[in-house]
Amino acid sequence: MTLRALSELSAEQARSVEWLAFDLDDTLLDHGRLGLEAFAALHALAAGGVRLVAATGRPSGFAEVVARQWPVTAAIAENGAVAWTRDETGRVRVSDDTSDELRVARRAELLAIAAEVRERFPEIDLADDNWARRTDVSLDIGEHRRVPPDTVEAARALASSLGARTFASSVHVHLTFDASDKATGFAALVRRLGFDAASIVPNAAFVGDSGNDAPAFAAFGLTFGVANVRTHLSKLPVPPMFVSPSEMGTGFAEIARRLLELRS
Ligand SMILES: [Mg+2]
Structure with missing residues (x-):
């Protein structure tokens, strides 16, 4: 098209x-x-x-x-x-239909997944806007870091295997449990x-x-x-x-x- x-x-x-x-x-x-x-x-x-x-x-x-x-x-x-x-x-x-308590618990789980991803792919950093987030944890792939596309895809695959859904924008990979x-x-x-x-x-x-x-x-x-x-x-x-x-x-x-x- x-x-x-x-x-x-x-x-x-x-x-x-x-x-x-x-x-x-x-x-x-x-x-x-x-x-x-x-x-x-x-x-x-x-x-x-x-x-x-x-x-x-x-x-x-x-x-x-x-x-x-x-x-x-x-x-x-x-x-x-x-x-x-x-x-x-x-x-x-x-x-947000999800309670504050559940949000805090889920973010802790997502941060643990993000830590595993960063351990495997050290060129990926936590995004600098995570402090203002409620539902997801975001990784910097293109804002202050330049992460190659195949590394981004491998990191997303790892996060998925650990139970997170992922989205990629031009600047971030987002890890979430929301649908x-x-x-x-x-x-x-x-x-x-x-x-x-x-x-x-x-x-x-x-x-x-x-x-x-x-x-x-x-x-x-x-x-x-x-x-x-x-x-x-x-x-x-x-x-x-x-x-x-x-x-x-x-x-x-x-x-x-x-x-x-x-x-x-
Ligand atoms: Mg955009």
């Missing part, structure tokens, strides 16, 4: 977008930093009536800040395991907000770049990759429908601009 250029997006497709979920690292963010163009694009989409949902593998604690400060309806964290939303009183709260992903996390979020997920998800848009976005590329009705998605196509059973000319935050802004042009 070939990736289509943004110019091939139809006005009908653009007008159908009520919800847009987006990845953070290397999609909205440029190597971890939020650029002016990308942040302006978020505000323009929100002003254009699009409900925005950040969907990241980053920690629950980061998503709380996004939900509090950015023009979004919600922020999904840790690859779908939890989401932060604003309630009717204006307070931002996390949704969620960005697509099921989005569906759970819209249900909690009182909408019918079965009708929302097939009509919602998603923008992403790498392997942990694969479930969303397969589930959402309208999908976009930023240009750097091309380097991750081998990890995407279903590729995005459209691709932006530019990488990361500039690519996100191109997608937003095209959507808004066609809707006006």
Whole structure:
């Protein structure tokens, strides 16, 4: 399946977008930093009536800040395991059906698995954002470390053999016992907000770049990759429908601009 250029997006497709979920690292963010163009694009989409949902593998604690400060309806964290939303009183709260006690116990088990992985593959480090995580433990493969792809796959296989599910983004490998992903996390979020997920998800848009976005590329009705998605196509059973000319935050802004042009 070939990736289509943004110019091939139809006005009908653009007008159908009520919800847009987006990845953070290397999609909205440029190597971890939020650029002016990308942040302006978020505000323009929100002003254009699009409900925005950040969907990241980053920690629950980061998503709380996004939900509090950015023009979004919600922020999904840790690859779908939890989401932060604003309630009717204006307070931002996390949704997690699992108790704090069980979360603490599970993280201890995941840290033990991470220790075994790091003992076998010393080039892999713990990610520096684990302090803000609630449901998973993350390993640095591309943020401050450069770990070869075959080592990443071997580390994931070891973690799986020890009982963890794994996700790989462009920067991290995540170890978790949760069954969620960005697509099921989005569906759970819209249900909690009182909408019918079965009708929302097939009509919602998603923008992403790498392997942990694969479930969303397969589930959402309208999908976009930023240009750097091309380097991750081998990890995407279903590729995005459209691709932006530019990488990361500039690519996100191109997608937003095209959507808004066609809707006006
Ligand atoms: Mg990403």
